[in-house]
Amino acid sequence: MKAAHAKPERDLRRHGFPMPRTAFVLLLAINVLAVLPHTERVPTWMLLAFGCVLLWRIQVFRERWPFPSKWLRLVLVLGGFAGVIFYHGTVFGPDAGVGLLITAYLFKQLEMATRRDAFLVVILSYFVLATEFLFSRSLYTTIYVFLVLILITATQIALNQSEPRIAIARPLKVSLKLVLQSIPLMIVLFYLFPRIGPLWQLNLNTQQNRVGLSDRMSPGDIANLSRSGELAFRAEFQGAIPPHRERYWRATVFDRFDGRTWYAVDDSVLVPLDMQQLEYGVRRYQYRVYLEPTSQRWLMTLPAAQVSGIDAKSTDALSVLAQSTLEAAVSYDVTSFPDYRYQRAGLNRLDYSRYLQLPVGGNEQSRQYAREQFRRQGSDPARFIDSLLRWYHDEEFIYTLNPQRLGRNTIDEFLFQTRRGYCSHYAGAFVFLLRSVGIPARLVGGYLGGEGHPLGKYLLVHQYDAHAWAEVWLEGQGWVRFDPTGAVAPNRIEFGPLDSTTDDSFLRESPLSPERLRNLALLAQARLMVDYVDYLWFKNVASYDTEAQNRLFRDLLGQVTPQRIAALVGGLGAAIVLVLALSILLRHPPARKLDRADRLYLRFCLKLQQRGVARAAGEGPQDFAKRAANTLPAQAADIEAITALYLNLKYAPLQKVAHFKPQQSNTGDTLGRLEKELAQRVRAFKPS
Amino acid sequence: MSSSMSTSSRAAESRFSALSRPVRARWQRWLDxxxxxxxxxxxxxxxxxxxxxxxxxxxxxxxxxxxxxxxxxxxxxxxxxxxxxxxxxxxxxxxxxxxxxxxxxxxxxxxxxxxxxxxxxxxxxxxxxxxxxxxxxxxxxxxxxxxxxxxxxxxxxxxxxxxxxxxxxxxxxxxxxxxxxxxxxxxxxxxxxxxxxxxxYPKPVVCELPPQAQQGGKDGKAPVPEGNEDFDGLRAYQETDSLNTVDWKAYARSGDLYTKRFHGYQAESRWLQWDQVPAQYAELKLSQLCFLVLDMARGGTPFGLQLPGVKIEPGSGPEHQKRCLETLARF
The missing domain is CATH 2.60.40.10 (Immunoglobulins)
Incomplete structure (x- = not known):
């Protein structure tokens, strides 16, 4: 007796089960594919260990090696955990968490003996895969995740089907069908399932080194940033897009200077925007910003800005701060008033002293120069500023990304020795000079410009658009923007950074960056296309949140009440499940399609039936032909010819074709000719 | 295999017996x-x-x-x-x-x-x-x-x-x-x-064939012509006769083939009877009778089966065996 056949499932579960080969191959594949995007969350040497683990598991499957002993497994997995914790220096945060998760996930392979273990690996695969969205929410990540999801589902199918050996395509096909069937309901749930706010606050500090503006600025900082082609944010406009020279995207203001480094104004000292002191002006721009994560609280806007759609506050420095640091992409709506005036009436004492602050000593030559120049211009701030900008323009100042290193007195060295610098040099020195003669001024950090997109009505702002400029408080005018860089390299303001440097230092770090290949029209178009798709994805899907859902509910329901929401979600969900159920349960595979010869022959039989010669059930074509010929002797020849052709087509050629295939390439033609003839004869056949 | 099976069937039983009888009956009715x-x-x-x-x-x-x-x-x-x-x-x-x-x-x-x-x-x-x-x-x-x-x-x-x-x-x-x-x-x-x-059928239980009862015996019952118990005489050999029955001594004497003729008695066919099996309990008796039926059928001897209220006339062959076993099963 074949004992294995009768073994109850319970026994199999206890003693391990014969893992189908297909399931095993799929399990290894999903292991590798689920971990692949996470390779940077674990130390590099761990990848080698993972490789060994998989190799060992393969050897176990081939029955060459046994499973490692319990103690060895324990040592291995604890070692792995220790490695990850040491690597990250913490057990908290998504990076360390995911690192630990994938370590447990891969080492689980070494004790995957039973069906239940295999299932646990599948469940862990779902987890590992889903965590990828913590780090990236792009369309391309989503596509990858869904492709791996199809594989995971196929693995589950392969684990549950009973044939020991099947082609890998079968579970894949079934899996694809199941995944496609689940997508409609998923979409309804995604858009309509009521979103609720976070249940508890999480501190989501990824340790990724983000490229972007920081809260301090030393000479050369922005120059480094300018070599990055990464996207900073997108701004989608309703109505007019501002011209290039008005695209001063403000992030923050730097108020303190220690002789070398400028520090951003501290969040805690910022007071809310004084609405009494703000005059909006006539023109306005309306747009929505899709901001990539920055790990800072700044929301990029064109001042003066009113922000909605996100929890944020407008500050006295005309910057806008989000509630917490931005560790994930966000989007928000802005209305900007480019002709604003702020604090025309005057600065309070505190602000006045803050924006005049300078270190006690140092940079004496610059101070001296400023004082002399100020006196020469009759102590008139406007004329003084004008003379400074002219000085920048007329003297041998060079706008470059590769300024020389500066020593202790950075301003002095820059202004009187090297004279080579980037925007932060020019703007920083400018503010220094103004402050040293008692004119309140501040350094502003942000982005200048943005690349228009041909398809979408939006601007792409990259890290290389990072910029620093100055703001000066002038009596009767309030805060006025001056961009000293424009005096040195006017192209920077009018066209952007690509054409403005006088040497080829731009984007030095990424020789293969697409930016570099911008002149190639086709590539540029492809790049913009890719960005457009990603933009649409982010705008419509990835950034869909409670607020967007409320908007949708308002559009769909008019008046939003819990009952109406429940009716909408329940009704639509039930409808989809019903359609799904009907299609799965009532749809049967179609009967085997009749081939052309059968159809023609049936038509022939129908014609005979109309003359009263019906083919009996189970009557063969030849018997029927004999009978029909006897009844209708006039058509005997036709009947025999059609029957012969039909039989030839159906049966005789099958063997012949199979037999002659190697030599004869025109068998298809022969069959076609026979079929054509049959068709003609059947059409012409008219029993009287 | 049999061990694993019995454990699982026992487990199934205990699962059922865990339900109280009326609940089980109601469950069965509902299912039906x-x-x-x-x-x-x-x-x-x-x-x-x-x-x-x-x-x-x-x-x-x-x-x-x-x-x-x-x-x-x-x-x-x-x-x-x-x-x-x-x-x-x-x-x-x-x-x-x-x-x-x-x-x-x-x-x-x-x-x-x-x-x-x-x-x-x-x-x-x-x-x-x-x-x-x-x-x-x-x-x-x-x-x-x-x-x-x-x-x-x-x-x-x-x-x-x-x-x-x-x-x-x-x-x-x-x-x-x-x-x-x-x-x-x-x-x-x-x-x-x-x-x-x-x-x-009952589970066969090995037992001794009880001694032939004497109530039948050689007397009083009609002889069966083509039996093989007692010698009757010789007749000319026919091609269908078994060589075992050829009288080789007569052949040596005369050079002609003769077949020895025997007759049997109906009483000589065995009766398997309820009272004669050694066991005390009915089920065991049936089991032993089952064994005997199989044993007799293997031997080829015609046999009859007599149970209280049931009597199967002697016979042989698979059909007969099946009939006897069915009777034992249904008794």
């Missing part, structure tokens, strides 16, 4: 109403039960965790991932149900067995619609058959070996048909009562 017995059963929604497996609950828990993570990290794509898992679960319910529905079970033949051995129950699985059925598990009376697939074939035979315990007419419990295909998250199952029975 809902899924009436028949020779041919097509599974439909009235007959199929469905519930998540342990793995299904684990899967739902995963989806729930991801849902919470999506909410807390304010990550719409992780949230979407959990919605996908939920949707896939709904599809799995429908697919698992669909995998079982439309399956046609037809009762086939049965083969009798001796108590304690396995009775063969033949049945057929078929497609009532054109769709495939995968990984169908059949469990019947503690016997679990290897999972079956109906993919290319329209109909497949399944042989179930049901362990028997007591002699008599064996009506197995309901046949349980289960499938967790395709994802293993949902179990769809049904209990169907197939109108099938088989006869279980």
């Amino acid at each position: 109403r809902r899924i009436p017995p028949g020779r041919e059963v097509v599974l439909d929604q009235r007959r199929i039960f469905i519930f998540p497996t342990l793995m299904g609950f684990g899967y739902l828990f995963t989806a729930f965790l991801l849902f919470i993570a999506g909410i807390n990290y304010d990550n719409s794509l992780i949230l979407n991932f959990s919605f996908f898992l939920g949707s896939l679960f709904v599809v799995a319910i429908l697919q698992t149900f669909s995998n079982l529905s439309g399956l046609e079970i037809t009762a086939g033949t049965t083969e009798p067995a001796f108590a304690g051995t396995e009775a063969k129950f033949n049945l057929h699985l078929g497609k009532s619609r054109r769709k495939d059925h995968c990984s169908i598990l059949l469990e019947w009376h503690g016997f679990a058959a290897e999972p079956r697939n109906l993919i290319d074939a329209e109909k497949i035979p399944v042989q179930m070996l049901l362990p028997t315990r007591n002699r008599g007419v064996f009506h197995p419990e309901r046949l349980k048909i289960t499938s967790v295909y395709p994802l293993g998250l949902i179990r769809a199952w049904t209990w169907i009562a197939l109108d099938m029975e088989c006869l279980v």
